[in-house]
Amino acid sequence: MTALGDRLDQIKAEGRSALIGYLPVGFPSVEGSARAMQEMVAAGVDIVEVGLPYSDPVMDGEIIQLAAESALARGTRVSDVFTAVRAVVEAGAVAVVMSYWNPILQYGPARFADDLLAAGGSGVILPDITPDAGSGWAEVAATRDIDTIHLVALTTTTERMHLTCQASSGFVYAAALMGVTGERSSIGGGVEELVGRARDAGAPRVCVGLGVKTGEHAAQVARYADGVIVGSALVRCLADHPDDLEAGIAALRATTRELAAGVRGHV
Structure with missing residues (x-):
């Protein structure tokens, strides 16, 4: 079992859900993003999704797209993701990379996996690759004991659910x-049922994301999910203070x- 699975199981044994926070590397700078990730860990994030900026982020909402565009304009490279991963691990959290397939393909899947492992990373979330895509990533990851995390949605068919979860x-x-990703005023209906379907289909653990922005949202999702994933609400803290990193980190x-506090039942 990887550090990711171990951490999620430890948190479950504590009787709570994990808090998983997303930030893109390179926003507002490589060094600034690494520091922001460490500050998130100090404030209560258990697992960090280190986002790899991409020029065609089809799943990302406006605030994450803007952050990715800024990071790319500043010259952020694929290799910078490993700097952020190291920072997260040094801070005591588990790091996984959230990336579209093309940057990994261009970098070289085996090279990416080796560099991720060397940096202490535990897994990769691939929002635009399905298990039957024939990319070859699954084989590369499995030989290095790196977790591969796929997505399911409310519209996922029973057949596809089993394929993805397995x-x-x-x-x-x-x-x-x-x-796309983004902050919402409420969590959509049917999510608890979706989590149940994924578990019935063999999912080892199920974490829920898209739309969570408040402690109340986090507490709601934590009742039935192994982890609560938050992205846009955290990225906005930095985006709202583009010229003042200290103010962004305070937010x-x-x-x-x-x-x-929400995932720990204190809201």
């Missing part, structure tokens, strides 16, 4: 809403603490 390790990412700490 092919995923670490956890299955359950998309709470249809469409990030406050939001993270609220979310952490």
